[in-house]
Amino acid sequence: MEIPFFKTKNETNISTPNTPKIYRIFFFIRNFFLFFMIALLNYLNQPLQSNSVVYIPQGSISKIITHLNQNNYEMSEMDKYILFLLGKPQSGWINIGTKPLNRAEFLHKLTRAKAALVNITLIPGETSLIFLEQVAKILNLNKDTLWTEFKKQAPFEEGVFIPETYKIPKGITENLLIYFLLKHSENIYRQSAKKIFGEYNAKKWHQYVITASVIQKEAANEEEMPIVASVIYNRLKKNMKLQMDGTLNYGIYSHIKITPQRIREDESFYNTYKFEGLPKEAVCNVSLNAIRAAIFPAKTEYLYFVRDKNTGLHVFTTNLEAHNQIIEKQK
Numbered sequence: 001m002e003i004p005f006f007k008t009k010n011e012t013n014i015s016t017p018n019t020p021k022i023y024r025i026f027f028f029i030r031n032f033f034l035f036f037m038i039a040l041l042n043y044l045n046q047p048l049q050s051n052s053v054v055y056i057p058q059g060s061i062s063k064i065i066t067h068l069n070q071n072n073y074e075m076s077e078m079d080k081y082i083l084f085l086l087g088k089p090q091s092g093w094i095n096i097g098t099k100p101l102n103r104a105e106f107l108h109k110l111t112r113a114k115a116a117l118v119n120i121t122l123i124p125g126e127t128s129l130i131f132l133e134q135v136a137k138i139l140n141l142n143k144d145t146l147w148t149e150f151k152k153q154a155p156f157e158e159g160v161f162i163p164e165t166y167k168i169p170k171g172i173t174e175n176l177l178i179y180f181l182l183k184h185s186e187n188i189y190r191q192s193a194k195k196i197f198g199e200y201n202a203k204k205w206h207q208y209v210i211t212a213s214v215i216q217k218e219a220a221n222e223e224e225m226p227i228v229a230s231v232i233y234n235r236l237k238k239n240m241k242l243q244m245d246g247t248l249n250y251g252i253y254s255h256i257k258i259t260p261q262r263i264r265e266d267e268s269f270y271n272t273y274k275f276e277g278l279p280k281e282a283v284c285n286v287s288l289n290a291i292r293a294a295i296f297p298a299k300t301e302y303l304y305f306v307r308d309k310n311t312g313l314h315v316f317t318t319n320l321e322a323h324n325q326i327i328e329k330q331k
Contacts, residue, residue, distance in 0.1 A: 044082075044102065044103050044104035045102050045103070045104065046102060046103045047100060047101070047102055047103075048073070048074075048101055048102060048103045048106045050073070050096045050101065050106060051096065051172075051173055051176050052095070052096055052097060052098050052171040052172065052173060053093050053094065053095055053096060053115050053169040053171050053172050053176070054068075054073075054093070054094045054096055054110070055092070055093055055094075055180065056089050056090060056091050056092060056093075056094055056110065057091060058091040059091075061080050061083050061084065061088060061089070062080060064083075064089055064110075065079060065080050065083075079103070079107060082104075082107055083107060083110070083111070086107060086108060086111050087111040088111065089110035089111050090110070090111065090112075090114055092114065092115075093114070093115040093117060093167075093168075093169035093172075094109060094110055094113055094114065094115055095109070095113045095114065095115035095116070095169065095170075095171065096109050096113065097109075097113075097171075098171075115169035115170065115171065116169065116170045117167040117168065117169055117170075118138060118139060118167070118168050118169075118170055119165050119166070119167060119168075120134075120135050120138055120139070120165070120166050120168055121164070121165045121166075122161055122162075122163045122164065122165075122166070122285060123163055124163040124216055124284075124285070124286060124287040124290065125163075125216045125217055125254075125284050125285070125286070126163070126254060126284060126285055127158065127249075127250060127251050127252075127254040127283070127284045127285070128150060128154075128158055128159075128160070128161060128284075128285060129147070129251050129252060129254075130251075130252070130254045130255075131161065131285070132146050132147055132150060135168075135177070139168060139170070139172065139177070141172075141173075141174050141177070142174060145174045146174045146177070146178065148174075149174045149175045149177075149178040150178050153175070153178050153179060153182055154178075154182060155182075155202065155206075156206055156209075156281065156282070157281045157282075158213070158250070158251075158281050158282040158283065158284065158285070159206065159209040159210065159212075159213050159281075159282025159283075159284065159285055159286060160182060160185060160186075160285070161181055161182075161185050161285045162184070162185040162188045162189070162285070162288075163285055163286070163287055166181070166184075168180075186202075188288075189202075189205055192288055192291070193205050196292075196295060205291075206282070208291050208294045208295055209282050209286055209291060209294075210278055210279065210280075210281065210282045210283075211229065211232060211278060211294035212282075212286040212287075212290035212291040212293065212294040213279075213282040213283040213284045213285075213286050213290070214228075214232060214242070214244060214246060214247055214272075214278065214279070214283060215228045215229050215232070215286075215290045215293050215294060216246075216283075216284060216286045216287065216290040217244075217245075217246025217247065217249055217283055217284060218244055218245075218246040218305075219290070219293075219314075220307065220312055220313045220314055221313070222287075222289045224313065224314055225289060225290055225292075225293035226293045226296065226297050226298035227298045227300060227302065227305075227314075227316060228293070228305065228314075229293040229294055229297035229298065230297040230298045230299065230300040230302055231300075231302045231303060231304070231305055231316065232244075232278075232297075233297055234300070234301065234302060234303055235303055236277065236278070238303070239276070240303070241272055241273065241274075241275070241276050242272035242277075242278070243272055243273050244272050245258040246283065247270045247271070247272045247279055247283055248262060248263070248266055248270055248271060249283060249284070250268070250270045250279075250283045250284070254284065269281070270283060300316070301318045302316040302317065302318055303317070303318055303319070303320075303323075304316070304317045304318075304319070304320065304322075304323035305317070305323075306323060306326055306327055306330075308330070309330050
């Protein structure tokens with residue numbers, strides 16, 4: 001099928017069999033260029049749905065386009081060439097804003113609009129509920145929506161965030177924040193698991209996280225972690241209840257002192273005074289050191305430990321009599 005030419009009034013009789021070939025080529029190229037420009041302008045003018053902030057990884061423009069496609073942005077090879085002309089997108093968080101944009105405006109924002117960042121810190125041993133309540137205040141987010149997104153996206157009920165200081169952009173939405181925190185944490189867990197086991201099995205890894213969460217709540221410092229881990233495994237082997245206060249510091253009770261009354265009244269699976277074995281879910285978010293302790297416990301015969309009031313560290317013992325003597329001395 002012959003491609004039609006765009007003709008002006010004066011050009012009507014120019015493109016004839018007698019027209020020199022060079023002129024026909026010229027008119028073809030000109031009309032093709034006009035067609036291409038119209039198509040390009042229509043493409044760039046397309047509305048493009050976006051979050052108020054977008055995360056751009058380091059790497060080539062091709063890698064960035066792939067990343068955006070994986071995160072539900074409909075990008076094409078054309079966008080790659082446009083970005084070559086506009087300039088390479090900045091890495092990190094980009095402030096897109098809340099105003100609806102077309103494709104041209106979106107691509108331009110990627111190269112110019114760096115987002116303002118806020119530091120939020122998750123300390124080892126903190127529960128997700130308390131952490132997200134703090135984050136909601138800092139970033140002016142809705143805490144109920146944030147918690148709903150957490151329950152919707154998280155693969156497990158607790159212990160899914162890696163404790164560290166995160167740089168989070170102002171204006172991030174609740175669902176994007178949860179997605180980012182979970183994705184980042186999973187990548188860290190995946191890398192660590194591959195170094196230790198040669199593969200990443202999410203369910204197997206989370207079982208270690210559950211043990212690590214008890215260690216995290218009980219150990220006075222990182223040096224004690226493998227020893228506390230050994231006590232846990234030694235008690236489990238002997239079918240002894242763990243009877244550890246730290247397991248009751250779950251959820252909203254993260255910083256609540258455990259009392260005899262609380263131990264008597266709490267009927268959750270976290271109560272290791274009433275129920276045998278480890279809790280069915282992690283108590284809190286844990287450090288990689290606590291996970292390593294759960295995987296590589298110290299080799300001991302310890303079954304008990306109690307905190308020394310003078311040093312703040314724990315004294316470990318192998319029998320109940322010695323354990324009770326230490327408790328008496330500290331009264």
